[in-house]
Amino acid sequence: MLTRLLNGRRPTWPDLLLSLAVTVAGLVESYGRQGAGYGQIENPMTMAAGAIVSGVLLLFRRAFPMTALLMLTVLGFAMQRTTNPEYYAAWHFYSTLILLHSVASAAELRSRRGIAGLFCLLIAYGHLQTLRLVDIPEVLISAIFVGVAYTSGILLRRQMDRTARLAQHTTRLEMEREERARWAVAEERARIARELHDIVSHNVSLMTLHVGGVRRMLGDDRERERERTLLLGVEQAGREAVAELTLMLGMLRSLGDGDVPAPQPGLDRLDELIAQVREAGPRIEPRIIGTPTPLSSGLDLSAYRLIQEALTNVLKHARASNVDITIAYGPAELSILVINDGADPAVGDTARRPPEGGHGLIGMRERIEMHGGELSVGPIPGGHYRVFARFPLGDPVGVG
Structure with a gap:
């Protein structure tokens, strides 16, 4: 009960020292002034x-x-009622000044607690004027001491508020500085990742193509x-190296030290x-030919992105109601065929349009060629549109 009432304002060492003093x-x-008389x-x-x-x-x-x-x-x-009425104890005056200082520093003067504290000051000062043998000099002296004690409390309160505001401002600036530092590190990591990807991936891809x-x-x-x-083994190792390099550099591009890049689909x-x-809206019919075999992470991602881009273009550019997807696994190659019935002659060859957001079919063509494959897109007889990709794994296999 008492702990809840104190609400974190327990007596401190200065409070104990003042109380003891x-x-x-x-x-x-x-006991030093014990006796009878004035x-x-x-x-x-x-x-x-x-x-x-x-x-x-004083402890509270x-x-x-x-x-x-x-x-x-x-x-x-x-x-006054139980002892010599003509004697006023010094300890009572000291305690009054200390508590007046505490009342003034407890709340702003313009608040309700501040106004209540001012009434308490008037009551305490009025009590001092009820003492016997109080003359004009005593009234002025007590007013000076009471005023100084109360004013010092107000000044202490304002200083405390100013210090709290400065501490909050400093904390906010420190957080902003740390945030800027984290962003700077993230941007530098992204820049390094881009440079490494442009240099290393390009050279490894070039070597793979030459091989x-x-x-x-x-x-x-x-x-x-x-x-x-x-x-052929060197080719495959080069393609896998480029794919793994892309995944690893993706970690450098992730923002923040604790971020973990999402697994690639x-x-x-x-x-x-x-x-x-x-x-x-469109009806999609997927079909798998052959037995699915494990693919390298880079080739698996490229195949997924190809189908994703083909379906995205169906939604963006074609008024298709049916889409057929055929994935053929063979010992020699992986073939993917996507046909929709919504080819629009006004759209033209999607592969010749600029890639949108870096994920267009031109980007897919480059990705497929990195694996030694080939991409073919365009309208076919019957008003359909066809996207066909072949990824080499060995001997060719047909997909119709």
Whole structure:
């Protein structure tokens, strides 16, 4: 219960020191001036008990400053009735000044708590004027001390608010600086990835194409079978290296240190793609010929992107109602055929149009040629449109 009331404003070490100082000073004053007569304390035990209560009230000056000040004022009235009415304890005056400072620093003066604190100040100051033997100099002196204590609390409050605002501003600037640094790192990583991809992938692709050219120049001479086999292995290794390089450099392009690039799609996710396109209207009939065999990640991705681009063009440019997709696996090659019945003569050859967003058929042609394959697109008799791609794996296989 008390913990909830304190609400994180528990007594601190300065509060403990102030409480101890006032309590000890009150005890010294109570028993040091024990006696009868003017300026003496006739009942030191009562005065000492009041000093102890005053010290306890100071422990809660942060949590309940106005309550503590009002209770201290009531305690002052009680001391006047039970001890020498002509004697005013110094510890009570010290405690009043400390609590006035706490009340002023607890809330802004223009708030409700600030106005309530100002009324508490007037009550405490009014109590000082009820003491006996109070003359004009005493009124002015007490007004000066009370005013200084209250004003110092207001200034402390404003300084605390200014410090909090500066801390928030500094934190915000630090967060923005870290965010800019992260973006700078991400941009640098993306730039490095682009440069590496442009340089390394281009050179490896060029070497792969040259090796493929040399292999074809060897012809079908059986005496060169071993050389053709070795060159074919170099080709395949080069294509796989380019594909893996593209995937690895994609990690450099990912934004943020904790981001993980999403896995690249392949033909195993073709059903998801077809389901999405079917929602737009056309009827799609997929067909698989042969036994699906494991493909390299780069070739698998290229085959998926080809079908994705063909279906995208169906939605964008053709008024097709039926789309046939045929995927043929063979020991020599992977063949993909996409035919739709919505060819529009006004559209023309899609492959000759500029690629849209970097994923057009021209980009697909380059991707397929990187694997040593070929792409053919265009209208066919019957008002249909045909996209055909062949990826070499070995001996050719036909798809109709």
